[in-house]
Structures are given as C-alpha cells and as structure tokens.
Amino acid sequence: MESTLRRTWSEIDLDALLYNYKKLREYIGKDVKFLGVVKADAYGHGSVMVSKVLEQAGADYLAVSSMDEAMELRVNGIRMPILILGHTPKNQVERLIEFHITQAVTCMAKAKEYAEEARRLNKVLKIHIKVDTGMSRLGYLCDGDFFDNGVQNIVEAINLKGLDTEGIFTHFAVADEEGEEARAYTMHQFELFKQVIGEVEKRMGHPFKLRHCANTGAVAKYKETYLDMVRPGLLLYGYGEYAKELGLKPVMSLKTSVSTIKIYPENTAISYGGIYKTKKTTRIAVLPYGYADGFFRSLSNRYQLLTPDGVAPVRGKICMDMCMIDVTDMPDVQVGSEVEIFGKENPIETMADMAGTIPYELTCAVSKRVPRTYMKDGKVLEKELLLRM
Numbered sequence: 001m002e003s004t005l006r007r008t009w010s011e012i013d014l015d016a017l018l019y020n021y022k023k024l025r026e027y028i029g030k031d032v033k034f035l036g037v038v039k040a041d042a043y044g045h046g047s048v049m050v051s052k053v054l055e056q057a058g059a060d061y062l063a064v065s066s067m068d069e070a071m072e073l074r075v076n077g078i079r080m081p082i083l084i085l086g087h088t089p090k091n092q093v094e095r096l097i098e099f100h101i102t103q104a105v106t107c108m109a110k111a112k113e114y115a116e117e118a119r120r121l122n123k124v125l126k127i128h129i130k131v132d133t134g135m136s137r138l139g140y141l142c143d144g145d146f147f148d149n150g151v152q153n154i155v156e157a158i159n160l161k162g163l164d165t166e167g168i169f170t171h172f173a174v175a176d177e178e179g180e181e182a183r184a185y186t187m188h189q190f191e192l193f194k195q196v197i198g199e200v201e202k203r204m205g206h207p208f209k210l211r212h213c214a215n216t217g218a219v220a221k222y223k224e225t226y227l228d229m230v231r232p233g234l235l236l237y238g239y240g241e242y243a244k245e246l247g248l249k250p251v252m253s254l255k256t257s258v259s260t261i262k263i264y265p266e267n268t269a270i271s272y273g274g275i276y277k278t279k280k281t282t283r284i285a286v287l288p289y290g291y292a293d294g295f296f297r298s299l300s301n302r303y304q305l306l307t308p309d310g311v312a313p314v315r316g317k318i319c320m321d322m323c324m325i326d327v328t329d330m331p332d333v334q335v336g337s338e339v340e341i342f343g344k345e346n347p348i349e350t351m352a353d354m355a356g357t358i359p360y361e362l363t364c365a366v367s368k369r370v371p372r373t374y375m376k377d378g379k380v381l382e383k384e385l386l387l388r389m
C-alpha cells in the first residue's frame, strides 16, 4: 500500500545502505564473509528492501529473530541464506527445511527435538550451534566448570542424525562499551569461544565452515574476532559512535510536516497537563507526530526538531498523534514546512541520549502507520505503508 498523506514518514536512503555495506566489506577484508542482521524489520528500515540491497551487493548471509521474519523474506523473493537467531518451535522444522532456513541450536533439548523431527521427515535441518560465552541469554553454557559438559553436549548435538551443522557462533555482551573492563570481558568471551571451537573440532574431526561472533562493537574495535564471518546490524544502518568513526552514513531520516501554526499570548499553557506556559507572545506549530508514531513521551518539553529555520524546541507534553514546537522568530516555518525529526542533519544519537536509550530502540519504535519512502540514486524508488487496507 501507498500512503495518500504527507504526514510523518521515514526516508530510507538505500544509497547510504549500499555505501555502508561496501565500506564495511572493504574494512573487514575479502576473506571474511558478511552476515547482515535484518531482524525486527531491519531495525525498522524495512527488511525486504534492505535484504534485496544486501543480496544484490553480494552479502553472504542474513539473520532474523524468528520464523515469521524469515518467511517474510522468502515470500518476497530473497533467496540467500538466512539464519534464525531465536527459538523456533519443533513443528516448524518442516518449513525451515522446505524454505532453506538455517536454525540456531541453543541447547541439548532443542537439538534433540529438531533432529527427531527432521528424521521423521527423512530430511536434514541446517543449523548453527550457539555458545553462551558470557551474554547469559541463549546458547550452550561453556564457561568455567561448564566447559567439559558444554563441549560434550555440542558434540552430541552435532552427531545427531537429521542435523547438518554448518556453523558455530557466540554473542558479545559488552563489545560496544568503552574501557578496559569491557575489553577484558570481550576478550574472555572470545578466548573461551575459540577454546570451545578447538575442542569440538578435535572431537568431530573436521572444522566448522562458519565461525562467527563479531557484532557492531567487535567489527569496529576487535579485528581479531572476525573469524569466518562478521555479524553487524547497527553499523550497516550507520548509527552510533563507531559508524561515525568509520565514515558510515545514517540510512533513515524521519520527517514530518507542519499542519497548523498559531500565535498565543504570554502565559498560555500548551498541551496536556499544562507543563509548559508561554513566556511571551509565542508562535507554535502543531506537528502530526506523536507517541503512536514512535515519539518517546519522555522527550516532552525537551527534544528539538529541525525546521527549515533551525532547531525548534518541543513545548509541552507529546500527545498520541501530535506534538507542538516553538517557531517564534522562524518566519520560514509555514504550514506544510518539512521538519526533520532525526536524520542526516539532526542526528539520532542526540535523540537517543536525551531519551536515555540507544539508536536501535528509536528506529525500531517508528510505528507501522508511518509510511516509508525508499530512496535510490536520489530519487523515490518505492513507497510502502504497512497498514491493512
């Protein structure tokens, strides 16, 4: 569907995405494979379109979090390898195999049920073994006293008939944190991961095809962790300190337009709760952008949006569908004027800091009623609206 409005929209710069991919490819070197993380609708950028760009550009693998996300890509013609990072129920094994989707195996119980189901179908499921080296989320626990048992269980899973183990991976907990402690923790995770791989490979008698662990922080800072494949998400979309250091470009710009302008006398309360009162005669613009579009209400009276006349502060509480900005002495701001919420000129990092969160959460929070405009070669390639019509 295409939106009929020019209310609030996101612009997805596919040239920037391709640029980031190429730049990262160059940075990691030609011997390392590239897995693009496109879970959560590619961090809110549109996983089908992002995956198409990556597929055409020659990326090696994609990762999503669930079966539904993997199927969205397959149904839309993406043919490259896809890894599901999260859990998939046993009753989906047939579809995993049918649609050539690789499943992460995170513990013995799941290895057994996947293998059983694959054997029942007389087929083989492709898997990657997930090792928990310190993230304490999914994966075979292998640290300290758990080492021998962890390795033993991984080897057992690999030897189950019905499973074809292509890879092994782990996930870093603090690779994107600064400081010696974070470095030491990450290095401990990495060394443990290598020990597990060494021991498992010895026992199974051949090497893994794909060993991977480097997320955004590790891609930027720890070259030694690349192994066979890197697995960045955020860097690809061009946000955060590391993206800046590597010269990457932000892919999403979130924009809105002025719907109404009014002038109020001094001491007028603006919006719910009246937390802001005008200090003088004040020109206020209403924007059709509220918390139902993904604007964090905690930014009420705090954030500032970028108008054609410079930054304009948000006044009063952010509403569900609207917010108000102060455009006093900004004569260029008129009804219909375009306003950048975050993007190339108004960096998302500022908004994330003010909201006490990370850019990931902000791009994921852009809601489905906000249509996307995909830009390529500086022109509109396609428009997309996710509402049921």
Ligand SMILES: *Cc1c(COP(=O)(O)O)cnc(C)c1O
Pocket (backbone or CB within 6 Å): 037, 039, 085, 171, 214, 215, 216, 217, 231, 232, 233, 234, 235
């Ligand atoms: C989300 C995720 C990534 C990507 O993380 P970034 O910080 O965006 O690079 C990599 N691996 C796993 C297992 C993930 O869940």
